[in-house]
Amino acid sequence: MKDQPVKTITTDNLLIAYLEHGSSDGWPVLLSHGFPYDAHAFNEVASILxxxxxxxxxxxxxxxxxTRFIxxxxxxxxxxxxxxxxVIRLSEALxxxxxxxxxxxxxxxxxxxxxxxxxxxVSGLVSYAGYDIVDVNEQKHAATPSLERVCWYQHLFQSERGRECLAKNRYELxxxxxxEWSPDWQFDEATFARTSKSFENPDFVAVATHTYRWMHGLTAGDPSLQSLExxxxxxxKIKVPAVTIDGKTDPLKPGGTADHASMFTGLHEHIITNSGHNVPQEAPQVFADAVLKVHNWLK
Structure with a gap:
């Protein structure tokens, strides 16, 4: 798919940049990337949808x-x-x-x-992977040594040395x-270069390090959000119709998340696909089909 122009809209705390695909009167889907990716991760998914x-x-x-803080x-x-x-504020603004x-x-x-x-x-959900809500108290305890090794970057970011490492070496990291997370995905340099421009955001390092420090219970969150946390x-439990996805070769999710099924009380299906962590780019048809399944349930 040809790259779409970047649009922006202001919420009460952010100027949010976004890509829009399809007709303005189409049925709405809001797809968000994680770290360290960007909105282009969903280009092929969007072309199918x-x-x-x-x-x-x-x-x-x-x-x-x-995207900028206002x-x-x-x-x-x-x-x-x-x-x-x-996610909610962007949906409302649009x-x-x-x-x-x-x-x-x-x-x-x-x-x-x-x-x-x-x-x-929200009418429905597609989640990679599973019931993906952080339990901070659980995160304070050790995982298996093999998973701790895979999560080396999270441990690195707990220190100021790690913050400096990310700031100076964001592209290499x-x-x-x-x-590491997508061992069978043969991405080319142009694909990485397109995304890596997003790491130049002035708040990239601050948000990334806070995410992992907060997740591990080692720094405070926003006091205004504490009641919701x-x-x-x-x-x-999640009540809306949901499809959850696991990638077989994702080292961050050893054993997968099929055992999360009880956390979904509405229509729910769990899919296992032959990919690593970045399902939207490694297996765009699988991710798009998951969205289409939820859409068909809602008809």
Whole structure:
């Protein structure tokens, strides 16, 4: 698909840059990328969905691309409620009527957060991977040594040395993660270069390091969001129709997330595909088919 022009819209805390695919009167889909990717991750998914009549919005999430905080006074938070709120606020600003929301990595998390906290504003969910809401208390405890090794970057970002490493080596570090998380994906340099421009955002390092420090319970979140984070500690079940996806070769999700099924009380299907972490670019047909399945359930 030919790259779409970047559009922007202002919410109460962000100037959000986004790509729009399809007709403005299409059925709405809001697809969000994680770290370290950008909105172009959904180009091929969008090209499939617009053939089925969708209007696809793919934002550059906070800290990426041309998205900017509207004030220096706003906390550069990367916690899940802040990012979930971004999904809802963008939907409202664009006048989307109960879009299907979906994402991977951080934004699988934010899409699940949006669906759990604001189900009246979301019609359906596609999540890579599973019920992806962070349990901070659980994250304070050790995982298996093999998974701790895979999560080396999260441990690195806990220190100021790690912040400096990301600031000085963001492109090299991101390329390493792409290769480690998607071992069978043969991306070319042009694909990486297009995305890596989004890492030049002035808040990229601040948001990324806060995300992982907050997730590990080592730094505070935005006090104004604490009551909503409190709701998420109760692990609310997701009521909207949902398709969840696992990639067989993703080292971040050993064993997959099929055991999350009980966290979905509406229509739900779990899919396992032969890909790594970046399903939208490695297996765009699989991700698009998941969105189409949710859309067909809603008819």
């Amino acid at each position: 617009i053939e089925a009549g969708a209007r696809v919005i793919a934002p550059f999430t906070r800290g990426f691309g041309e 004030s220096t006074d706003i906390m550069r938070s990367g916690q899940q409620v802040a990012r979930g709120f971004d 006048g989307l009527k109960r879009p299907i929301v979906g994402g991977f990595d951080w934004e699988g998390n934010s899409s699940c957060t949006a669906a759990a906290l604001w189900p009246e504003q 991101a390329r390493m993660l792409w290769r 409190g709701i998420l500690t109760q692990k609310p």
